[in-house]
Amino acid sequence: MKMKKVLILLLPVFAVIGLIVFNACKSADRDAVDTANAGLTLPDGFSAIAVADNLGSARHLVVTPEHDIYVHIASAKNSKGILVLHEEGNKTTLKTSFANYGGTGIAIKDGYLYASNNTEVYRYKLNDKEEVINPDEPEKIVTGLLSKRMHQPKAIALDNNGNLYVNIGAYSNACSDFDPDKKGCPILDSAAGIWQFKSDKPNQHYGDGIRYAGGLRNVVGLAWNQQDNQLFVMQHGRDALHDLYPNLYTVHQSAELPAECMFALKQGDNAGWPYVYYDWMQNKNLLGPEYGGDGKKPADPKFINPVAAYPGHYAPDGLLFYTGDQFPEKYKNGAFIAFHGSWNRAPEPQAGYCVVFQPFKDGKPDGKWEVFADGFAGTPEQKASGRAVHRPCGLAQGPDGSLYVTDDNKGTIYKISYKK
Amino acid sequence: MNIKKYGLLLMLFCFFYSGLHAQTKKNTTHSGSAASIARGKIVYANICLACHMADGGGVQNMNPPLTQTTYVLGNKTALIKIVLNGFKEDVEINGQTYSNNMTPHSDLKDQQIADVLTYVRKSFGNKAGAISMVEVKKVRAANVAPAK
Numbered sequence: 415m416k417m418k419k420v421l422i423l424l425l426p427v428f429a430v431i432g433l434i435v436f437n438a439c440k441s442a443d444r445d446a447v448d449t450a451n452a453g454l455t456l457p458d459g460f461s462a463i464a465v466a467d468n469l470g471s472a473r474h475l476v477v478t479p480e481h482d483i484y485v486h487i488a489s490a491k492n493s494k495g496i497l498v499l500h501e502e503g504n505k506t507t508l509k510t511s512f513a514n515y516g517g518t519g520i521a522i523k524d525g526y527l528y529a530s531n532n533t534e535v536y537r538y539k540l541n542d543k544e545e546v547i548n549p550d551e552p553e554k555i556v557t558g559l560l561s562k563r564m565h566q567p568k569a570i571a572l573d574n575n576g577n578l579y580v581n582i583g584a585y586s587n588a589c590s591d592f593d594p595d596k597k598g599c600p601i602l603d604s605a606a607g608i609w610q611f612k613s614d615k616p617n618q619h620y621g622d623g624i625r626y627a628g629g630l631r632n633v634v635g636l637a638w639n640q641q642d643n644q645l646f647v648m649q650h651g652r653d654a655l656h657d658l659y660p661n662l663y664t665v666h667q668s669a670e671l672p673a674e675c676m677f678a679l680k681q682g683d684n685a686g687w688p689y690v691y692y693d694w695m696q697n698k699n700l701l702g703p704e705y706g707g708d709g710k711k712p713a714d715p716k717f718i719n720p721v722a723a724y725p726g727h728y729a730p731d732g733l734l735f736y737t738g739d740q741f742p743e744k745y746k747n748g749a750f751i752a753f754h755g756s757w758n759r760a761p762e763p764q765a766g767y768c769v770v771f772q773p774f775k776d777g778k779p780d781g782k783w784e785v786f787a788d789g790f791a792g793t794p795e796q797k798a799s800g801r802a803v804h805r806p807c808g809l810a811q812g813p814d815g816s817l818y819v820t821d822d823n824k825g826t827i828y829k830i831s832y833k834k
Numbered sequence: 835m836n837i838k839k840y841g842l843l844l845m846l847f848c849f850f851y852s853g854l855h856a857q858t859k860k861n862t863t864h865s866g867s868a869a870s871i872a873r874g875k876i877v878y879a880n881i882c883l884a885c886h887m888a889d890g891g892g893v894q895n896m897n898p899p900l901t902q903t904t905y906v907l908g909n910k911t912a913l914i915k916i917v918l919n920g921f922k923e924d925v926e927i928n929g930q931t932y933s934n935n936m937t938p939h940s941d942l943k944d945q946q947i948a949d950v951l952t953y954v955r956k957s958f959g960n961k962a963g964a965i966s967m968v969e970v971k972k973v974r975a976a977n978v979a980p981a982k
Binding site: 488563564565566586587591654657757758760761799800801823 | 879881883884885887888889891893894895896897922924933934935937
């Protein structure tokens with residue numbers, strides 16, 4: 415009798431122990447799944463490995479034919495703004511590091527490495543192995559660009575005619591702080607656009623460059639499309655439609671809108687920020703609420719339309735046109751987009767944190783985008799809360815056609831490959 | 835044998851007791867500030883959560899956390915002014931800088947500002963004193979909004 419009583423009392427203890435053991439098994443299972451493909455989910459035939467870890471805030475990167483990886487780190491602790499890793503057998507070792515400035519932009523073109531901080535663009539001469547010859551004495555190509563709190567990184571791209579393209583982000587959400595009387599946003603002359611400079615002329619200021627395209631709130635992912643010889647950019651759309659205009663937008667609309675937009679730019683184009691935004695659910699360019707819009711009124715047609723649109727606040731930070739031969743045919747000349755992931759979707763779950771593939775045909779988006787690599791954020795809870803473990807940022811193509819993705823939260827570099 | 839069983843029983847007791855203890859603790863908060871916290875939680879969800887997030891942890895590089903910062907725990911007048919006037923200063927907040935701008939929220943009523951700040955000062959692991967409507971009223975009266 416007494417024995418029985420004790421046993422009954424102990425039942426919950428057994429239950430608790432059972433639960434602990436069960437959970438331990440479960441999480442062991444999950445670990446096993448997570449470590450395959452470095453925790454990423456990919457289409458059939460693709461695999462991923464982490465070739466580097468804990469680099470800090472790893473932003474954009476380039477990979478050379480000799481398997482050197484140049485990674486730009488956002489903050490330059492110990493004068494190591496640029497890390498050079500050498501890859502061998504799917505592992506990397508730190509070869510060297512230089513640059514006493516942090517930043518995002520980095521690119522290689524015609525024997526030079528270009529890199530930017532928040533106000534300048536530098537370049538370094540490379541030897542025939544694409545190694546920087548004199549890391550301590552870069553040429554300053556562009557200087558004195560505006561950098562005021564918001565949207566500071568100056569992402570860069572180069573064309574085939576000796577031109578350098580630099581994003582100068584708007585230091586505002588929708589310009590209301592600078593245009594309270596709605597007379598016209600006054601910051602557009604020196605920000606919120608892509609500026610064109612000569613890639614070989616030192617010490618260029620605003621006056622030496624051309625405002626190549628305007629009305630772009632902020633661009634981090636941009637790339638030159640070799641097929642139709644045109645600049646493509648990914649705009650970060652505005653925030654807080656519901657918070658600022660609760661009568662016009664629901665919480666859900668504010669989470670999904672406006673679209674993150676891909677633009678194909680020609681010189682002189684105006685993408686319309688802060689006057690317009692793109693609604694991907696209605697497939698329309700609309701007048702912004704700050705300037706009389708109501709969620710339905712169309713935008714002035716003088717502003718260009720995006721060539722593709724993606725859900726709100728996904729934060730596109732990397733754009734790459736795939737020209738390799740390793741991946742299946744459908745990927746050739748299509749675009750990969752690294753979405754950093756949202757913060758402005760609360761109280762709805764945060765989203766993004768993935769690499770998307772956008773099919774292209776003849777130099778234009780063709781068909782619906784698809785999630786290519788996912789799982790960077792970690793568990794569903796980590797993703798929904800915005801406390802993502804890894805956040806995709808930069809993209810690069812390796813000499814064998816593998817795709818490299820940086821994560822600027824933990825500093826991981828992923829290498830994604832395909833095998834039939 | 836017996837000792838082991840008693841040990842387990844003791845464990846079980848501790849388990850339930852700590853649960854009970856947590857319960858009673860929740861119920862003994864002062865009712866005045868409990869009501870203010872409850873109202874403040876709603877203001878927080880409607881206004882502040884979008885940037886400072888549900889857990890008060892903020893967004894890396896963009897929006898600062900409201901956990902154990904000198905601003906949240908410190909001088910009440912300065913804290914009230916942050917809500918009234920917004921905040922965009924190139925300062926370090928617990929060793930980090932943040933690039934987003936906080937817009938002014940002077941359209942909130944004195945009571946709402948008192949409630950939301952009381953909620954923030956008593957949530958996310960913070961343990962600082964409540965802020966009253968009278969305190970907000972005083973600060974607002976003496977407040978000169980910064981030039982645009």
